[in-house]
Amino acid sequence: MQKRLEKIADSITRSASKNSAQGRLSGFYDVFNRDDEVLIVINADPDALASAMAVKRLLAYRVGSVTIGYPNEIRRLSNITMVERLKIPIERLHTLPVRDYSKRVLLDSQPPHHSCFEKLDFDVVIDHHPVTEGWDADFIDIRSDYGAVSSMMVEYLRAAGIKPSVALATALFYGIKVDSQNFEKKNMQLADSISFRYLFDIANRNLVRKFELTELRRSELRYFKIALNEVKASKGRAYVHLGRVGTPDILVIIADFFNHVDKFDWAIVSGIYGEKLVVIFRCDGYRKNAGKLAQKTFGEFGPAGGHKEAARAEAPLKNLPLRENQEVTTSTLMRLATRHMR
Numbered sequence: 459m460q461k462r463l464e465k466i467a468d469s470i471t472r473s474a475s476k477n478s479a480q481g482r483l484s485g486f487y488d489v490f491n492r493d494d495e496v497l498i499v500i501n502a503d504p505d506a507l508a509s510a511m512a513v514k515r516l517l518a519y520r521v522g523s524v525t526i527g528y529p530n531e532i533r534r535l536s537n538i539t540m541v542e543r544l545k546i547p548i549e550r551l552h553t554l555p556v557r558d559y560s561k562r563v564l565l566d567s568q569p570p571h572h573s574c575f576e577k578l579d580f581d582v583v584i585d586h587h588p589v590t591e592g593w594d595a596d597f598i599d600i601r602s603d604y605g606a607v608s609s610m611m612v613e614y615l616r617a618a619g620i621k622p623s624v625a626l627a628t629a630l631f632y633g634i635k636v637d638s639q640n641f642e643k644k645n646m647q648l649a650d651s652i653s654f655r656y657l658f659d660i661a662n663r664n665l666v667r668k669f670e671l672t673e674l675r676r677s678e679l680r681y682f683k684i685a686l687n688e689v690k691a692s693k694g695r696a697y698v699h700l701g702r703v704g705t706p707d708i709l710v711i712i713a714d715f716f717n718h719v720d721k722f723d724w725a726i727v728s729g730i731y732g733e734k735l736v737v738i739f740r741c742d743g744y745r746k747n748a749g750k751l752a753q754k755t756f757g758e759f760g761p762a763g764g765h766k767e768a769a770r771a772e773a774p775l776k777n778l779p780l781r782e783n784q785e786v787t788t789s790t791l792m793r794l795a796t797r798h799m800r
Contacts, residue, residue: 479617482599486614487520489581489597490561494521497559499551499567499575502528504537504669505606506566507546508633509584511626512611513563514547516618525559527551529574533705539672540632543665544625566607568600569593571761584610586637588749588763605650608633612653624662631661632669639767678708685712685727688788694723697795699788703729706736713738724748728791734760735773735786737795743767755795 490496498513500506510526517524529551532538541548556562556578563582569575570590582597586604604610608630615622622630634654685698696716703709709729716725717740725740737756739748743766752762752769759773778794780786 479613483614483617485597486516486582486599490517490521492521494560495558496521496524496561496563497554497556498524498526498563498565499556499578499580500526500528500548500565501530501567501572502532502537502541502548503566504540504629504636505608505633507537507540507548508626508629509565509607509611510548511544511546511629512608512615512622513565513584515620515622515626516614521561525549525554527554527556529572531705534707535672535675536669540629540669543668544629546629564595573761586610587765590763603647605647606634606637608637609647609650609653612656613649616656622657622660624660627657627660628662628665631657631663632666635666635670674711678704678711681708681712682715685716689716690788690792691722692792692796694721696722696725697788697792698725698727699786699791700727700729701786703731703736706731706738709736709738713740717741726791726795728786730775730786733775735771735775735778737762737771737773737791739764739769739771741767751795755797 496517498510500510514524514526526546526548527550528548532541540546551574561581562578563584564575564580565584566586567575568583568585568587568590569578569580570592571587580595583595584599584607586601586607588602589600599610601610612630631654634650638650681700681703684700688700689696689698696719698712698716700709700712706729709727713725713727716722716727723741723746726737728735728737737752739752741748747766748769749764749766752764752771756762756771756773759777760771762769762771764770780790
């Protein structure tokens with residue numbers, strides 16, 4: 459594993475000069491030809507959507523075409539509102555001839571982060587999550603010390619001498635706000651602040667507030683009732699299993715809710731979506747690491763990881779150590795999540 463991480467680190471150094479935004483931009487542009495048909499792949503959330511818009515703008519007039527594809531169903535109302543208001547041109551990945559594109563770009567993710575990403579080869583990977591192994595690309599720019607890929611994209615745009623439109627600036631501004639949790643995350647860097655400030659006078663901040671205030675459907679209020687009835691507390695940790703959910707986004711909302719409750723140092727919320735158990739981890743990040751806990755407790759079952767304050771795990775139900783016909787409950791979640799906790 460160490461050799462693999464060193465190889466990726468070498469690729470990062472080879473592909474993008476860490477001391478030069480212009481160097482990164484040149485390395486990025488060197489991947490593409492004038493007649494390329496480019497597919498940008500994202501797991502659609504505000505930071506990824508904004509970053510895809512930025513890459514599409516960077517490649518305008520430089521390639522034959524650019525398409526943005528995403529595998530996940532966008533269910534969170536704030537994200538739907540963002541896509542609709544900014545008229546972001548995105549298409550479901552399963553409807554696209556993904557292998558027919560001459561170049562493929564992965565943003566705000568790495569191949570191991572999603573099962574469908576693992577099946578594809580990418581020419582470009584730009585991300586801010588911790589480096590994973592088992593993949594390669596011609597151009598890699600991974601900066602896990604950045605709070606958002608949107609911040610990185612601002613640097614690319616400025617290096618290219620491109621002033622973002624109001625729509626693009628609004629998307630990037632919102633992407634940084636969301637991934638930084640309004641700059642409350644400890645891993646936010648001066649670079650994030652500089653990009654945010656640059657966008658401040660260009661973005662439509664009233665539209666951003668509209669995105670932020672549109673979050674919950676009335677039908678989803680019932681999950682709060684389930685959560686309040688089901689929550690179990692142990693050693694400062696709140697555990698809740700919501701059963702089957704219409705979207706994993708509700709798990710994030712419930713986890714964030716419990717993360718604001720006094721005496722809860724951890725919020726661990728799960729639900730079944732499709733044929734997977736999705737688990738959301740939240741904590742304050744002080745002498746705690748949600749990403750490491752997610753990996754330690756659920757990594758053997760499926761993709762798991764994240765940042766100090768926030769993490770996620772997705773485990774196919776067939777991979778879980780359950781008895782035949784056993785249903786997942788809050789007690790099951792506690793057992794699975796505490797196996798390696800001290």
